[in-house]
Amino acid sequence: MLVDQFGREVTGVRISLTDRCNFDCVYCHNEGLGDTRGPMDPQDNEMDTDDVVRFLEVAAEFDVDAAKFTGGEPMLRDDLAEIIDRTPDDIETSLTTNGTYLPDRAEELVDAGLDRVNVSQDALDPDAFKRVTQSGEYDAVIEGVKAAVDAGLDPVKLNMVVFEATAGYVPEMVDYVAMNDGLQLQLIEYMPELAGRPEWAIDIERVHGWLEEQADEIEHREMHDRKRYWIGGDSTEGGMVEVVDPVENAEFCANCHRVRVTHEGYLKGCLNRNDDLRSMGEMTKPEIRDAFRDVVENRVPYYGEYMVQDDEGDWVINEEYIGA
Numbered sequence: 177m178l179v180d181q182f183g184r185e186v187t188g189v190r191i192s193l194t195d196r197c198n199f200d201c202v203y204c205h206n207e208g209l210g211d212t213r214g215p216m217d218p219q220d221n222e223m224d225t226d227d228v229v230r231f232l233e234v235a236a237e238f239d240v241d242a243a244k245f246t247g248g249e250p251m252l253r254d255d256l257a258e259i260i261d262r263t264p265d266d267i268e269t270s271l272t273t274n275g276t277y278l279p280d281r282a283e284e285l286v287d288a289g290l291d292r293v294n295v296s297q298d299a300l301d302p303d304a305f306k307r308v309t310q311s312g313e314y315d316a317v318i319e320g321v322k323a324a325v326d327a328g329l330d331p332v333k334l335n336m337v338v339f340e341a342t343a344g345y346v347p348e349m350v351d352y353v354a355m356n357d358g359l360q361l362q363l364i365e366y367m368p369e370l371a372g373r374p375e376w377a378i379d380i381e382r383v384h385g386w387l388e389e390q391a392d393e394i395e396h397r398e399m400h401d402r403k404r405y406w407i408g409g410d411s412t413e414g415g416m417v418e419v420v421d422p423v424e425n426a427e428f429c430a431n432c433h434r435v436r437v438t439h440e441g442y443l444k445g446c447l448n449r450n451d452d453l454r455s456m457g458e459m460t461k462p463e464i465r466d467a468f469r470d471v472v473e474n475r476v477p478y479y480g481e482y483m484v485q486d487d488e489g490d491w492v493i494n495e496e497y498i499g500a
């Protein structure tokens with residue numbers, strides 16, 4: 177297993193299969209890869225099926241045990257089921273998707289070996305959903321979530337970005353997952369670092385405070401030290417709500433165990449940085465191994481190391497990394 181200079185073992189990979197998307201969410205950070213707008217058909221710059229599989233085989237050599245497929249919209253890739261099918265058996269596969277294509281393809285993905293899915297759903301009402309995603313596909317997403325549950329995916333996590341436009345819908349989303357077996361909720365703090373618009377952010381501590389009052393049980397997840405709240409019953413019967421709160425959170429970064437891969441075949445040590453990209457060249461196994469070791473060697477926690485607080489408490493780039 178590869179371990180970075182800060183003692184963080186790399187156990188997961190997040191693979192962006194494309195930067196194309198059929199939605200245009202107002203908040204989208206696109207995993208730090210620029211705009212999702214543009215042509216919807218397959219692009220020449222994307223890793224092909226064999227490249228992705230070769231990368232996963234090298235990741236397995238390094239004892240990586242989880243792969244997350246994301247994007248853009250990863251279900252725009254017609255070869256998604258083949259990639260999942262060819263992922264080494266020791267790696268758990270999960271998908272983060274806007275859900276629109278799940279009604280037709282959830283079963284195919286399960287048959288290919290998909291273990292879990294996260295579906296982005298920011299509201300329980302078509303108008304609010306349309307304002308945030310700039311898409312009218314609300315019904316397809318609701319159907320997609322149902323198709324995922326029916327196909328046997330467990331859990332199905334709903335991802336909700338919490339910001340000015342959605343914060344008011346948190347209580348009904350929490351009730352919704354508490355009442356529906358098989359669903360869990362991830363409340364994702366709005367990240368302005370790559371998306372801009374810092375004025376949209378809300379105080380995530382208020383969300384934690386509110387959940388604490390509702391919860392029957394609270395636990396910490398190892399990954400990112402994320403807090404989980406069980407609502408409407410304890411962990412054996414309640415609904416699970418997890419808070420993903422990476423903004424200015426050094427504890428979150430200290431527990432970050434993932435390396436990222438861009439659709440173009442670059443390794444990336446941190447979501448918030450684009451100055452640490454490492455090319456995997458022609459993506460032969462020796463090139464992938466070298467780039468993987470190199471990116472882990474140079475990986476640093478973003479908050480708490482790459483960014484530090486000055487005397488006024490503002491986050492500034494650590495001088496050590498300026499021009500490095």
Ligand SMILES: Nc1nc2c(ncn2[C@@H]2O[C@H](COP(=O)(O)OP(=O)(O)OP(=O)(O)O)[C@@H](O)[C@H]2O)c(=O)[nH]1
Nearest residue numbers: 244246270272294335362364367420422432434447
């Ligand atoms: N800054 C930062 N944000 C992250 C990180 N991991 C997840 N996030 C945020 O959480 C969003 C949702 O992540 P998902 O793709 O659903 O996956 P996840 O919640 O990290 O993983 P699982 O819960 O294991 O499925 C991401 O798009 C980011 O906005 C991370 O390592 N760093």
Ligand SMILES: C[S@@+](CC[C@H](N)C(=O)[O-])C[C@H]1O[C@@H](n2cnc3c(N)ncnc32)[C@H](O)[C@@H]1O
Nearest residue numbers: 203204205247248272273274296335366367371
């Ligand atoms: C970039 S999307 C890619 C996968 C897929 N298209 C989807 O929407 O699920 C991955 C996740 O990032 C979240 N996300 C996007 N922009 C964000 C932001 N500025 N802050 C926090 N989360 C964000 C989305 O809600 C989604 O759950």
Ligand code: SF4
Nearest residue numbers: 197199201204248274
């Ligand atoms: S569906 Fe995902 S990738 Fe597409 S715009 Fe929304 S958050 Fe971004």
Ligand code: SF4
Nearest residue numbers: 429432446447477478
């Ligand atoms: S170091 Fe921090 S900001 Fe960067 S990917 Fe990991 S958790 Fe996210």
